[in-house]
Amino acid sequence: MPRITRDPNLEEMPDFDAEEFQTTFQALATEDNTLEAITQRSKDAWTASHQKKLEAWQAQVAEDAEAERQLEEERAREEQEREAAKEESRRLEKAEKDKKKPKVKAFVANKLVNTFAAIRTSQYAINKVKSLEYIELWYWTPEGCADAATQDRTVSSTVLALTSEGGIGQALFTPAAAHKVSTKVVADEKITWRDMSVAKTGLLQCMRGEENWPEEHVMALGSFFLELDHHELRRRDYGEEALLLYQxxxxREWHEQLRSTDDTVEPFDIGVINETRLMRIYDKLLSQKHAQGIARSVVIVLSNFTRALT
Known part of the structure; x- marks a missing residue:
């Protein structure tokens, strides 16, 4: 149906009683079709036609209102979607920013710092313990902890290194500090007895803090150090040096066997001292000391002889 462009409510019925209409109707009038009847039919016809226009107009107005309502709903929906998209974009942007922010815990109000400073151990040493690998005791000596504290100030924990810790065919990014060997490290056989006594406690505590280490393994290593502490060889000359060499x-062999992939390898109980091997180490050490003593004596004799000749 063609669109109605004019409101029919504004239309008025023509004055069919006017002279110009009556003159026209008079020409059509007959005995059976009187002037009055023609005039009335004209009024009725206009009224019926006008009523249809009014109804069509109302329908059109209602359709326009519905179309406008739907359009408004569509606009509102689009606006909501735009706002939702903006909100999601802001959320994602904030989440990305939050990822880049350094994480910091809330502090406990009025809580004092510990009376004693915490002992800092090298991240490299901790990583070795976590990986069930052998690591020198030196890293838990006072010198090793001091070196670790220095490394903490010079190596950022955010610097990453590519490693193969994820297994064959896998690569992981881990803190570079976890792979930085100290240039000051001292081999186990060269540290002092006092340093070993201090360091063993730190090592055992570190192992207990790692879920990879079974408790029986930690207990066995603890028994090992306890046996060394109470061994009668400590009362002999060079006995502690021999015990350090044995340790x-x-x-090292214990760690190698624990990590061996050879099914035929059965790791030994480190908590049980092999006295035969220990005495062989001691005898060899005594021989070396004896040889060194003879060498020093020869040097002294030659030096005295040279001075006498001059």
């Missing part, structure tokens, strides 16, 4: 050899 260095045996602990």
């Amino acid at each position: 260095a050899e045996v602990r």
Whole structure:
């Protein structure tokens, strides 16, 4: 149906009683079709036609209102979608920014710092313990902890290094500090007895803090150090030096066997001292000391002889 462009409510019925209409109607009038009847039919016809226009107009107005309502709903929906998209974009942007922000815990109001400073151990040493690998005791000595504190100030924990810790065919990014060997590290057989006594406690505590280490393994290593502490060889000349050499050899072998992929390898109980091997190490050390003593004596004799000749 063609669109109605004019409101029919504004239309008025023509004056069919006017002279110009009556003159026209008079020409059509007959005995059976009187002037009055023609005039009335004209009024009725206009009224019926006008009523249809009014109804069509109302329908058109209602359709326009519905179309406008739907359009408004569509606009509102689009606006909501735009706002939702903006909100999601802001959320994602904030989440990305939050990822880049350094994480910081809330502090406990009025809580004092610990009376004693925490002992800092090298991240490299901790990583070795976590990986069930052998690591020198030096890293838990006062010198090793001091070196670790220095490294903490010079190596950022955010610097990453590519490693193969994820297994064959896998690569992981881990903190570079976890792979930085100290240039000051001292081999186990060369540290002092006092340093070993201090360092063993730190090592055992670190192992207990890692879920990779079974408790029985930690207990066995603890028994190992306890046996060394109470061994009668400590009362002999060079006995502690021999025990340090035994500790260095045996602990490394223990770690190697624990990590062996050879099914035929059965790791030994490190908590049980092999007295035969220990005495062989001691005898060899005594021989070396004896040889060194003879060499020093020869040097002294030659030096005195040279001075006498001059």
